[in-house]
Amino acid sequence: MFANSRKTKLYRIGLATLGGVLLTLPPGTALSLDAPITSVLPWDDLEGVFLAPSSSDPAPASIAQVSVRTANNVPVPNAVVELTFVGATTVCGDAVLSSVTNEEGIAQLRAVGGGCANAGTTRAVIKVDGVPIRVYGSYRSPDFDGGGSDGLVTLGDLIEFALGFGTGGGNCHDYNHDGVVGLSDLTLFGPAFVAGAACR
Ligand SMILES: [Ca+2]
Ligand SMILES: [Ca+2]
Numbered sequence: 001m002f003a004n005s006r007k008t009k010l011y012r013i014g015l016a017t018l019g020g021v022l023l024t025l026p027p028g029t030a031l032s033l034d035a036p037i038t039s040v041l042p043w044d045d046l047e048g049v050f051l052a053p054s055s056s057d058p059a060p061a062s063i064a065q066v067s068v069r070t071a072n073n074v075p076v077p078n079a080v081v082e083l084t085f086v087g088a089t090t091v092c093g094d095a096v097l098s099s100v101t102n103e104e105g106i107a108q109l110r111a112v113g114g115g116c117a118n119a120g121t122t123r124a125v126i127k128v129d130g131v132p133i134r135v136y137g138s139y140r141s142p143d144f145d146g147g148g149s150d151g152l153v154t155l156g157d158l159i160e161f162a163l164g165f166g167t168g169g170g171n172c173h174d175y176n177h178d179g180v181v182g183l184s185d186l187t188l189f190g191p192a193f194v195a196g197a198a199c200r
Contacts, residue, residue, distance in 0.1 A: 011103035028085065035078065037069040038133045040126060046179040049083070049124045051111040052090050053151050053197035061175070061188055062110045068101050068128050075105025082127045083109050085139060087117030090149040092199035101128075113199070114143025114151060116172035142192040144172045151199030153192045161189050 001037035043049050043064050052059040064083075068076040079101040091097070095112035109126075117123040118138045128132040143149040146163075161181070164171040168180040175185045 008090045012108070032152070036128065036133060037071065037073055038128070039067045040064050040134055043134075043136065046175060048136045049111050049139040050131070050175050051089070051113045051115065051139060052192045053090075053114055053143050054094050054112050054200040055192065055195040055197040057191070057195060058110065058112070059188060061191055062111045064111070066101070066107045066109060066126065068105045068107070068133075075101070075103065077101050077103045077105060079105070079128050081107040081109065082129075083111070084125050084127075085117070086120065086122050087115070088148060089113055089115040089117070089139065089173075090143065090199065092151060094200050111139075114141040114149030115152075116140050116144040116149070118170050118172065121187075123180070138177070140172050140175050141187045142173070142197070153197040158193055179194055
C-alpha cells in the first residue's frame with residue numbers, strides 16, 4: 001500500500017509537471033500523450049535514480065525499464081524517452097540516457113556513471129516526447145567518496161560507505177531511500193566495488 005501511494009505521488013508530480021509544460025508549450029505544439037500511465041522500474045521503488053560505473057555485469061538497479069501507456073492503457077511505441085541530471089554527475093560513455101519505446105511501449109535507460117545529489121526538488125528528470133513524466137529529488141551511486149565521483153568505485157567510496165553504514169539522514173549511500181545505509185544498500189554497493197566498476 002505504501003508503494004502504491006508512493007507511486008501515486010510520483011505520478012501526481014508527473015502530472016503536475018505535465019500541466020506546467022502544457023501551459024508553456026508554444027501554440028500549435030502537438031503532444032502525443034495526454035495523461036500517460038507510466039512506470040519507471042526500479043527507480044520508482046528506489047525513489048531516485050541509481051547510477052553505477054561500467055562493469056561487465058551491470059548493476060540491475062542502474063537499468064530502468066520505462067513503460068509508457070496512454071490514459072486508456074494502450075502501449076505507446078516510438079516515444080522518445082530521455083533522462084537528464086541536474087547536478088554534478090559522472091556519466092560514462094556507455095550510458096544510455098535516451099531511448100525509444102518498442103511496440104510494447106517500453107524503453108530501457110542505463111544510468112552508467114556516478115555521483116550524488118540530494119536535497120533538491122529536481123535532480124533527475126525523465127521526459128517522454130519532451131514531456132516530463134518523472135522528477136526525482138535525488139540520484140545516488142556507489143561511486144561517491146563524500147566529495148564527489150571519479151567514475152570509479154574504489155577504496156575511497158568504500159570508506160565513505162562504511163562510515164555511513166547504520167546511519168541515515170539523507171546519506172548518499174542510502175540508495176533505496178529508506179532512511180538508513182543498511183544491508184539492502186550493501187547489496188548494491190558490494191557488486192560494484194568487487195567488480196571494480198569503472199567508466200569506459
Ligand atoms: Ca569513486
Ligand atoms: Ca537504505
